[in-house]
């Protein structure tokens with residue numbers, strides 16, 4: 001069993017999204033003549049202040065998450081303005097050399113390696129891996145053998161969402177009520193969005 005840390009990286013970064021939103025949204029006011037080199041951020045902040053958030057639907061960003069299957073099960077509940085591509089346990093055969101002939105699991109961010117809960121969890125991962133490999137050895141297909149794979153299984157998912165939906169995702173998934181392993185990736189991701197595109201995201205706070 002290989003233990004890996006959760007993480008993310010951008011899979012697609014829009015170029016000049018604030019300028020794009022401005023160029024499109026000024027149609028509403030027929031104020032295209034007021035576009036200048038530095039006007040986009042201020043204009044997007046004005047839209048935000050008015051609650052004219054639908055204009056943020058016009059740009060998307062894609063993020064590749066490395067998380068466990070529990071986290072992705074929650075992510076795929078988002079329905080509006082969002083698309084997914086996820087590593088498939090139907091098609092990936094983790095007994096193959098390209099996967100290192102082992103299963104990979106995500107380190108639970110709430111237990112230290114020294115604690116008893118971590119060692120109970122670690123033992124369970126070992127049982128699951130052995131059962132998976134025994135089923136494959138008996139001729140089971142990966143889509144059959146996956147029945148014994150744990151929630152902690154490492155998976156990759158690319159989430160493409162428009163900026164309106166990313167705002168909604170951050171509001172739900174950085175909240176104190178969200179799962180710790182969701183917050184583990186969403187809190188730093190929100191900080192990254194805020195650094196890149198402050199006019200669209202810097203009003204969102206993170207509950208402690």
Ligand SMILES: Cc1cc2nc3c(=O)[nH]c(=O)nc-3n(C[C@H](O)[C@H](O)[C@H](O)COP(=O)(O)OP(=O)(O)OC[C@H]3O[C@@H](n4cnc5c(N)ncnc54)[C@H](O)[C@@H]3O)c2cc1C
Pocket residue numbers: 077078079080168169172173177178179
């Ligand atoms: C803390 C927390 C606990 C949760 N616990 C559970 C649980 O125990 N069980 C469970 O099943 N789920 C649970 N969920 C998942 C939750 O019910 C949603 O499915 C998930 O968070 C996706 O959010 P959303 O519905 O806002 O979807 P999104 O697709 O992100 O929707 C964005 C927004 O679009 C609008 N919208 C979307 N669809 C429609 C529609 N059909 N009609 C009108 N407006 C629409 C809504 O305003 C919605 O908020 C939980 C979520 C959170 C954050």
